[in-house]
Amino acid sequence: MTALTVTEIGSVVLNMIENVPDAVSGVMPTIVNQEIYNAENYTGVSIGTSVADEYQPAIFSLVSASVTNMMSLIGADVNSIKLGDLSVSKGSNSNTADVSAKWRADGMDKLTNLGGVFTFYKSNGS
DSSP: OOOEEHHHHHHHHHHHBTTOOHHHHTTHHHHHHHHHHHHHHHHOSOOOSEEOGGGHHHHHHHHHHHHHHHHHHHTOOOSEEEETTEEEEOOSSOOHHHHHHHHHHHHHHHHHHHOOOOOOOOOOOO
């Protein structure tokens, strides 16, 4: 893999999720930037707008979670969603809210596995 830009990440996610409404796809760069910012805050590492290989799986999951969450909030629905090995097909009910929660958890797990910059302080008390 090579580093991907915000636009490229957005395009990949839009290709993975069918029937993304214009109200969501039109703000894709904003969604991607927000998730990069969240990942930076979580890991304590500067990821930037050119996302390196090791952060891409987590960013894809987090962006997909945000997209499906927004779709759920505006009432959009899809028949099936696929991201890598994860594939969910709609039964009789909408699955966007469930898929959003699964992707969010998957993205956070991936960020946790990457580690980050942690600072420890010793408190001198009485």
